[in-house]
Amino acid sequence: MSANALSASALSASALTASARGANAWSANAGAGLRMPPLAISDFSVVTSLGPGRARTLAALREGRSGLAPCTFDAVPFPAYAGEIPELDNSPLEGELAAFDCRNHRLAALALREDGFADAVADARDRHGPARIGIFLGTSTSGLQQTEIAYRNRDPKTGLLPPGFDYARTQNTYSLARFVRSACDLAGPAFVVSNACAATAKVFASAARMIEVGVCDAAVVGGVDTLCATTLYGFHALGLVAVEPCRPFDVERCGISIGEAGGFFLLERPNDRHGPETVFFLGFGESSDAYHMSSPHPEGIGARLAMERALEAAGLEPAAIDYINLHGTGTPVGDAVEDRAVFDMFGDGTPCSSTKGFAGHTLGASGAVEAAFCALAIEHGFLPGSPHTRSIDPAFKSAYVSVGRAARIERAISNSFGFGGANCSLVLGRAA
Amino acid sequence: MMRLYVEGVGLCGPGLDGWGESAPVLAGERDYVPAPVRVPPAALLPANERRRAVQTVRLALAVGAEAFAAAGRDPSGTATVFASSGGDGENIHQILSVLASSTRELSPTRFHNSVHNTPAGYWSIATGSRAASSSLCCHDDSFAAGLLEAAVQASSAQQAVALVAYDVQYPAPLGDVRPIGAPFAVALVLAPEGTGTAIAGLELDLRPATDASDFGPPALEDLRRGTPAARSLPLLAALARKEAASLSLSYLGDMVLKLNVAPVRRDEPPSTAGSASGAS
Numbered sequence: 284m285s286a287n288a289l290s291a292s293a294l295s296a297s298a299l300t301a302s303a304r305g306a307n308a309w310s311a312n313a314g315a316g317l318r319m320p321p322l323a324i325s326d327f328s329v330v331t332s333l334g335p336g337r338a339r340t341l342a343a344l345r346e347g348r349s350g351l352a353p354c355t356f357d358a359v360p361f362p363a364y365a366g367e368i369p370e371l372d373n374s375p376l377e378g379e380l381a382a383f384d385c386r387n388h389r390l391a392a393l394a395l396r397e398d399g400f401a402d403a404v405a406d407a408r409d410r411h412g413p414a415r416i417g418i419f420l421g422t423s424t425s426g427l428q429q430t431e432i433a434y435r436n437r438d439p440k441t442g443l444l445p446p447g448f449d450y451a452r453t454q455n456t457y458s459l460a461r462f463v464r465s466a467c468d469l470a471g472p473a474f475v476v477s478n479a480c481a482a483t484a485k486v487f488a489s490a491a492r493m494i495e496v497g498v499c500d501a502a503v504v505g506g507v508d509t510l511c512a513t514t515l516y517g518f519h520a521l522g523l524v525a526v527e528p529c530r531p532f533d534v535e536r537c538g539i540s541i542g543e544a545g546g547f548f549l550l551e552r553p554n555d556r557h558g559p560e561t562v563f564f565l566g567f568g569e570s571s572d573a574y575h576m577s578s579p580h581p582e583g584i585g586a587r588l589a590m591e592r593a594l595e596a597a598g599l600e601p602a603a604i605d606y607i608n609l610h611g612t613g614t615p616v617g618d619a620v621e622d623r624a625v626f627d628m629f630g631d632g633t634p635c636s637s638t639k640g641f642a643g644h645t646l647g648a649s650g651a652v653e654a655a656f657c658a659l660a661i662e663h664g665f666l667p668g669s670p671h672t673r674s675i676d677p678a679f680k681s682a683y684v685s686v687g688r689a690a691r692i693e694r695a696i697s698n699s700f701g702f703g704g705a706n707c708s709l710v711l712g713r714a715a
Numbered sequence: 716m717m718r719l720y721v722e723g724v725g726l727c728g729p730g731l732d733g734w735g736e737s738a739p740v741l742a743g744e745r746d747y748v749p750a751p752v753r754v755p756p757a758a759l760l761p762a763n764e765r766r767r768a769v770q771t772v773r774l775a776l777a778v779g780a781e782a783f784a785a786a787g788r789d790p791s792g793t794a795t796v797f798a799s800s801g802g803d804g805e806n807i808h809q810i811l812s813v814l815a816s817s818t819r820e821l822s823p824t825r826f827h828n829s830v831h832n833t834p835a836g837y838w839s840i841a842t843g844s845r846a847a848s849s850s851l852c853c854h855d856d857s858f859a860a861g862l863l864e865a866a867v868q869a870s871s872a873q874q875a876v877a878l879v880a881y882d883v884q885y886p887a888p889l890g891d892v893r894p895i896g897a898p899f900a901v902a903l904v905l906a907p908e909g910t911g912t913a914i915a916g917l918e919l920d921l922r923p924a925t926d927a928s929d930f931g932p933p934a935l936e937d938l939r940r941g942t943p944a945a946r947s948l949p950l951l952a953a954l955a956r957k958e959a960a961s962l963s964l965s966y967l968g969d970m971v972l973k974l975n976v977a978p979v980r981r982d983e984p985p986s987t988a989g990s991a992s993g994a995s
Contacts, residue, residue, distance in 0.1 A: 475852045
């Protein structure tokens with residue numbers, strides 16, 4: 284344990300000079316630490332604009348078929364593409380969970396039903412007990428769209444929100460985990476991690492730690508993000524929404540296409556129920572940029588730290604990685620920074636791609652969605668390509684895969700980076 | 716069962732201007748005098764950012780800085796957990812109001828400040844920290860959830876972790892459906908081993924139960940009930956009294972986070988901190 288003592292007087296703005304932010308910061312690797320005992324992915328589900336479930340997702344990934352389409356959501360007045368899931372418009376939650384009804388939880392319910400995931404959780408509940416399964420989920424939007432609607436329907440005289448608006452079960456950031464805990468009849472520790480677009484990657488880290496120290500024996504991780512006006516207009520205000528479908532790593536890339544998605548994973552310690560086909564969660568690496576709220580560090584220091592820490596936790600060298608699923612949102616700066624970090628660490632021999640051209644940037648859900656894509660790539664032996672990417676930026680040096688192909692993948696790393704300089708990389712793979 | 720040490724505390728609440736000033740009040744040695752919250756300027760940020768810093772950022776940075784100063788620990792090398800029941804109510808109200816209007820043109824700054832991890836982002840920028848940082852939400856139980864996550868991180872990695880919990884009010888009309896009491900923030904620097912700055916040992920255990928016994932000082936009970944981050948007050952009172960104490964924080968209605976607090980006496984090496992020794 285390193286404990287560089289710092290006097291109280293040094294805790295002032297004047298002390299935060301280059302030494303704190305420059306070379307010295309490379310030693311600030313708290314959160315790296317120890318080897319992570321591998322966890323088995325006992326089951327997982329994924330729902331994006333590619334269609335609900337693993338089979339449809341797999342088919343689209345193999346065929347290079349994109350789910351992006353001109354954005355019709357909420358009649359946005361600017362040109363944009365989006366990865367929309369239209370069935371969410373007309374599938375309200377009913378019965379005991381009706382009070383949770385909002386776009387985010389409709390998608391959560393769909394993702395729980397898909398691929399028999401809820402059945403797998405029920406089975407785990409019987410084996411471990413409901414209080415021994417943690418629920419650690421991520422979201423950035425939560426059910427904020429429900430509040431957007433409520434604000435448009437304020438009482439013209441009093442300004443009050445319409446009756447029936449349920450803040451705690453829809454907008455509140457925790458409501459997703461509360462919904463899943465209720466829907467799956469679980470009684471273990473729960474919370475939502477909301478570090479922007481790294482949220483659903485970071486929940487894998489929380490689950491690994493919780494299981495390691497014995498707080499729980501299994502965990503449901505992943506999460507959901509859905510389209511809402513705040514993110515569409517917000518990214519538009521930042522000048523980051525592409526007019527055409529996003530083109531990650533393309534020389535003409537000009538921004539993101541927002542998507543909505545949900546994905547859940549059931550993590551357990553390896554046991555005799557897991558066989559040679561099982562994909563394992565092998566390591567995580569988390570870091571902070573210490574640079575800017577909405578722009579990545581120009582040298583990709585935070586991105587590189589996250590990847591290094593993930594490999595350290597997995598006990599792997601860079602050469603052991605067969606595929607890198609990039610964050611690669613399609614912004615000019617973000618892609619350039621990530622290319623640099625990946626090339627610095629892996630050179631030009633490790634295939635990498637961004638899958639944002641398939642389902643868009645699913646924001647808070649992207650960590651879970653892309654972990655699911657990696658799990659499918661490992662299970663079925665293929666490198667996902669990059670729909671809409673036509674000409675790779677000639678300044679880039681990493682081994683970018685535009686067109687998918689069959690390939691044996693034993694281990695993959697997936698990057699998720701978010702506002703606030705939040706970074707998280709996950710390593711998935713076959714048993715070591 | 717997890718065993719940790721509290722190395723430093725930061726506090727900002729109504730009539731509670733810092734841990735140093737407030738500890739005698741929490742210990743019952745001085746009367747509590749309610750007063751409007753005075754949030755210090757974000758001294759850690761550069762001047763231009765300091766002027767623009769929103770209330771959640773100023774609260775989080777103030778209590779974080781106080782706790783790290785007391786702990787004598789370098790914030791640039793320490794992992795952090797931030798916990799809030801709902802984030803920046805004023806900012807999201809402004810965004811929602813604009814989106815409900817005919818213009819629908821958002822401020823880019825308002826948008827990137829709308830993420831739940833905004834204070835964590837500014838903390839990282841202000842301290843130069845590239846350590847891991849998680850921003851949690853667990854509605855009314857966000858402090859307990861944050862304490863659990865921080866303790867698990869410290870136990871798992873055997874490294875110090877700082878917890879920063881904060882809550883501010885929503886303006887109307889959201890404030891009508893989600894009333895939150897006075898703004899409140901607390902920070903705890905937790906370490907897996909006792910160092911020279913440790914003030915108390917802390918044992919944590921999560922159990923299925925509904926018998927939480929988390930009452931704080933009577934004069935502060937309205938604050939504890941009104942603001943989720945102030946659910947920390949029973950623990951803070953135990954730390955302030957410098958006496959061994961057992962309490963349990965309500966968590967999700969069907970669990971409790973049981974806490975045993977054992978003070979570290981200044982005239983003894985921290986490794987002899989009674990039942991909460993680091994040996995496990």
